[in-house]
Amino acid sequence: MCAMAEASDAHGLLEPGQIIRPMLKKADVPALVAKVYGLSVVSVKELNSYDDKNYLIQVQSKINNTHMTDLCPHGYVVKVTNSLDSKNTNLIAAQNEMMLFLHSRGINVPKPEKNVHGTYMMREKLKVDMDDFVKNNTDECPSGEYMVRMLTFVPGKILHQVKYTSQLFFECGELAAKMDNELMEFNNEHLKGRKLIWMLENTPDLTKFIFAVRDESRYKMITEILDAWNQRVVPLLPTLDRGMIHGDFNEQNIIVDATAPEHPDEYHVSAIIDFGDIQESCYVFEVAITIMYLMIEVDEMPPNDAGGHVLAGYLKHRALSEVEWSVLRECVAARFAQSLVMGAYSYEQDPGNEYLLTTARRGWDVLATFWSAPKEQVLARWREIIRSYEK
Known part of the structure; x- marks a missing residue:
């Protein structure tokens, strides 16, 4: 082997x-x-x-x-x-x-x-x-x-180690948007042709690895997401704004720091690390990836609400087009599918590496709740949360 x-x-x-x-x-x-x-x-x-x-x-x-x-x-x-x-x-x-x-x-x-x-x-x-x-x-x-x-080495704690708050989610969205805005002026020809299983555009390639999902109901849910991707997202890919993105804006790669000595338990987002998945891709994928990972272990709010707080911060610095809004829910679900399927596959190859199952511990249940909610309901709730920051 x-x-x-x-x-x-x-x-x-x-x-x-x-x-x-x-x-x-x-x-x-x-x-x-x-x-x-x-x-x-x-x-x-x-x-x-x-x-x-x-x-x-x-x-x-x-x-x-x-x-x-x-x-x-x-x-x-x-x-x-x-x-x-x-x-x-x-x-x-x-x-x-x-x-x-x-x-x-x-x-x-x-x-x-x-x-x-x-x-x-x-x-x-x-x-x-x-x-x-x-x-x-x-x-x-x-x-x-x-x-x-x-x-x-960038000092601080990874976001995963501290208590999640809506403010931290807002700041995550802000940093992702600020980074995307700066990267609009960054160009690298070699990234434009990059192919990576973790790129959302390669979501259909999950069919090669889906055998690792042994549970029948979970297998069915993943196939539904893949079908939705092919039907609703693929036709619109040529119309989405593109540029260089980080591609893996997750709770293990976001660094937070306690900036005020008088409030040692109050953290703020300070940095982003791990540039292994950088790519030329769609900007909407960046925020979708961010939303997905922050949904997984949040206890302070319903996981489906996390996207609203991330988007509120992101939209403060970068707008989403209506076309981007129309595929956002499918993009979040596709990233869930990637992480869960590839986690299951990789664990079969490297049994005992518990890090590979980070998403799986709660991810399957969170995805099931998210995917079963009507799309219009999810988007309406996110917009409601965004409006609450404008008051």
């Missing part, structure tokens, strides 16, 4: 059976950082990641890298990209360029650092973790070549 990891299709889309996640031990990170960045690591912590490996490191003050003049006081994230995306140098370069662009525009994002060779990335042949081969029943080792980068 492991040999299949080398055979990506012509479009770079994940195919059933591929194992693309780097098989790297935490203990090997200090030597990697010393070699590529000229820094001495004093601590390593592995972070959650879907297809890549990410490590938070702290380093000593001595710098053996002529391309770094000072150190980030909060540490760094070493990113080891999955084998599929590691082959696409142009894609990773585009991620770096987008982060540097947004950083220069005042959007709080991780900033790529140059390695000892003066570049923002380096492909390295890494020592692999043989325990993972046994766990995945693999019978042949991959090449072990992965792209390595180092980004400044």
Whole structure:
């Protein structure tokens, strides 16, 4: 099965059976950082990641890298990209360029650092973790070549770790819109042809992975959403406003901070991280993705209401056309379908990686409630919430 990891299709889309996640031990990170960045690591912590490996490191003050003049006081994230995306140098370069662009525009994002060779990335042949081969029943080792980068660590908590509020949802919408507005001036030709299973335009490709959904009622709901996508969204895709988007604006990638010392439990949205899914796509997808992920674990309001608060913040900085409004509910449902189907499939490939089931814990029930509500009712409620911010 492991040999299949080398055979990506012509479009770079994940195919059933591929194992693309780097098989790297935490203990090997200090030597990697010393070699590529000229820094001495004093601590390593592995972070959650879907297809890549990410490590938070702290380093000593001595710098053996002529391309770094000072150190980030909060540490760094070493990113080891999955084998599929590691082959696409142009894609990773585009991620770096987008982060540097947004950083220069005042959007709080991780900033790529140059390695000892003066570049923002380096492909390295890494020592692999043989325990993972046994766990995945693999019978042949991959090449072990992965792209390595180092980004400044953005301090704060991820949104998932704090109590959700309508104000935080509003601020999430604001940040997504501000970012989209800035990205209207960002152009990268290599992103325009990107194909990724997580792109909403590739929703029909879920048919390849839907076998992993074993429950009959859930399977039926996903097929209904796919049918609705094909019938209602696909014909309108050419009419939707397009540009560069983040593509994964979720509760694990949104950073919040307590800005007032006198109110340590009052958080505000401060940053967005993880640019692995950037793409040229429809702007309405950005806000739909944001809405979907914020619906999953909210207890402070009915999940269906979350979209209204996100939209109120988003619309403060970017308007939605009537065509975008007309497909918004289907876009939210399609992202649910992507996350739930791919989560089920990926867990079959990597059993025990509970991070892959983050959406599934409540996502199926939330989606069922959302999808069963009449479309007109959902949109009317969202508009009602938006109007409440205008008073």
